[in-house]
Amino acid sequence: MNILSIIEKKRDKKELTNQEIEYFIQNYTNGKIKDYQAAALIMAIYINGMTDEETTNLTLAMAHSGEILDLSSFNKIIVDKHSTGGVGDKVSLILLPLIASIGIPVAKMSGRGLGFTGGTVDKLESIPNYKVDLSLHKFEQNVEKIGISMISQTLNLAPADKKIYSLRDSISCVGSIPLIASSIMSKKIASGAQKIVLDVTVGKGAFMQNIENARNLANKMISIGKLANKETICILTNMDEPLGYSVGNTLEVIEAIQFLKANDMPEDLKEVVLELGAYMIKLANKGDNIEENKEKLLEKIQNKKAYEKFVELVKNQEGDISYIENPEKFEKAKYIEPIYSNKKGYIYEINAKEIGKLACYLGAGRISKEDKIDNRVGIILNKKVGDKVSENEVLAYIHASNIEKLEYVKKELLEIIKISENFTSKNKAIIEIIT
Numbered sequence: 498m499n500i501l502s503i504i505e506k507k508r509d510k511k512e513l514t515n516q517e518i519e520y521f522i523q524n525y526t527n528g529k530i531k532d533y534q535a536a537a538l539i540m541a542i543y544i545n546g547m548t549d550e551e552t553t554n555l556t557l558a559m560a561h562s563g564e565i566l567d568l569s570s571f572n573k574i575i576v577d578k579h580s581t582g583g584v585g586d587k588v589s590l591i592l593l594p595l596i597a598s599i600g601i602p603v604a605k606m607s608g609r610g611l612g613f614t615g616g617t618v619d620k621l622e623s624i625p626n627y628k629v630d631l632s633l634h635k636f637e638q639n640v641e642k643i644g645i646s647m648i649s650q651t652l653n654l655a656p657a658d659k660k661i662y663s664l665r666d667s668i669s670c671v672g673s674i675p676l677i678a679s680s681i682m683s684k685k686i687a688s689g690a691q692k693i694v695l696d697v698t699v700g701k702g703a704f705m706q707n708i709e710n711a712r713n714l715a716n717k718m719i720s721i722g723k724l725a726n727k728e729t730i731c732i733l734t735n736m737d738e739p740l741g742y743s744v745g746n747t748l749e750v751i752e753a754i755q756f757l758k759a760n761d762m763p764e765d766l767k768e769v770v771l772e773l774g775a776y777m778i779k780l781a782n783k784g785d786n787i788e789e790n791k792e793k794l795l796e797k798i799q800n801k802k803a804y805e806k807f808v809e810l811v812k813n814q815e816g817d818i819s820y821i822e823n824p825e826k827f828e829k830a831k832y833i834e835p836i837y838s839n840k841k842g843y844i845y846e847i848n849a850k851e852i853g854k855l856a857c858y859l860g861a862g863r864i865s866k867e868d869k870i871d872n873r874v875g876i877i878l879n880k881k882v883g884d885k886v887s888e889n890e891v892l893a894y895i896h897a898s899n900i901e902k903l904e905y906v907k908k909e910l911l912e913i914i915k916i917s918e919n920f921t922s923k924n925k926a927i928i929e930i931i932t
C-alpha cells in the first residue's frame with residue numbers, strides 16, 4: 498500500500514478501505530506522509546466526499562492516533578461540548594464555567610480559529626499568562642481540584658486531527674461534512690467524556706450554510722457517538738449574524754466576562770448558552786426538565802457563582818485574574834472608531850462570514866498557519882438584525898492596529914450591515930434539537 502494509490506482512488510471517486518484510511522492516518526501522524534500528499538488526499542475527500550462507513554473509519558483511526566483519556570476515576574458523568582464553528586462564538590467561555598458551577602465536571606480540549614471562525618484557545622490565550630498547554634496529569638488534577646480545566650489540543654490526544662485541522666485550514670478545505678464530523682468526534686472520543694452536546698451552527702457564518710446539510714452533519718456525528726457508546730445530542734443554532742456583539746479575541750473575552758457578571762447578556766448568546774447548558778445538565782443526569790435546567794443556570798449567573806468559577810479557572814491555569822476583575826486593563830487596539838448609519842430603517846442582514854473575514858483581516862485570525870494573532874483587534878456591533886436604526890446612529894465600532902486596515906473595514910462594514918425601510922424580525926437563535 499502507498500499514499501499515491503490512496504490519493505488516486507479518492508481522486509477517482511472510489512471508496513477507501515479501513516486499512517487504507519488507517520495507513521494514511523498512522524503515516525501522516527508520524528510524518529512519513531508529507532503535508533503536500535495529505536493535502537491532495539484531503540482535497541479529494543473535500544470534493545468527492547466519503548460514505549458513512551469511510552467517515553466512521555476515519556474518525557476511529559484519528560481518535561486512536563494518540564492516547565485515549567480515561568476520566569472514569571472521577572466517578573461522575575463528564576459531558577463535553579463542542580461547536581462546529583462560528584463568528585463571535587464565545588459560548589464555551591461562558592457555558593463551561595457555568596456548568597462547572599453546577600457541580601458537573603468539565604474537561605475541555607478546545608481548538609484554535611479555523612477559516613473565518615474564531616477558536617476558544619486563541620480567546621483564552623488573550624488572557625495574560627493563561628496556560629493552554631498542560632500535561633495530562635495537571636489537566637486531570639485541575640478537573641479534580643476545581644471541577645474544570647480548559648486547554649488546547651496539546652496532549653497526545655487525536656494528534657492526527659491536530660495536523661489535519663491546521664492543514665485543512667491552510668488549503669481551504671474546512672467546510673466538509675466527513676472532515677468536520679471526523680475532526681470533532683475523534684477529539685470527543687479521545688478526550689474521554691461519556692456524553693456530548695454539539696452546537697451545530699447553520700447559516701452564512703457557519704460551515705453548514707443550510708439546515709439540510711446541518712441535519713446531515715448532526716446525524717452523522719450522533720451515529721458515530723452511538724458507535725463509540727457516547728450519547729450525543731446536537732443543537733442546531735443560527736449563525737447568519739455573529740453571536741452576541743463582539744468579534745475578536747480580547748473583545749470576546751470581555752463580552753464573556755460581562756455576561757458572567759450578569760450585567761450584560763445579549764439575547765441570542767443567552768439563548769444558546771441556556772439551551773446547550775440545559776441539555777448538558779440533562780445528559781449528566783442532573784435534571785430532565787429543560788426549562789427548569791435553564792432556571793438553574795440563570796441562578797448561577799445571577800448569584801455570580803459562574804463568574805467566580807471562571808475566575809478560579811483562569812487563576813488555576815496561571816492567568817492574570819486582575820484582567821478578569823477589571824477588564825479595562827486589557828490592552829486596547831490603537832484605533833477604535835465608530836461607523837454611522839447613512840439611513841434609517843431596520844437592520845436586516847449582518848453577514849457573519851463577512852464580519853469574520855473582516856476581523857481576520859484586522860488580525861484577529863490567521864490567513865496562514867504561522868500567522869500571529871493580534872488579540873486587541875476586531876469589531877463590536879452596536880446593532881443586531883431586527884434592530885431599529887436612525888440616521889447617523891452608531892452601527893459598530895472597529896478596533897484596528899493599522900490605519901489602512903481601519904479605512905478598508907469602515908467602507909466594507911457599511912456594505913455588510915444592511916438596512917431596509919421594512920420591519921425585520923430578529924433571528925431565532927435555536928433552530929432545532931436532534932437526538
Ligand code: URA
Nearest residue numbers: 581582676677680681
Ligand atoms: N471544529 C472542529 O473541531 N473541527 C472542525 O472541523 C470544525 C469545527
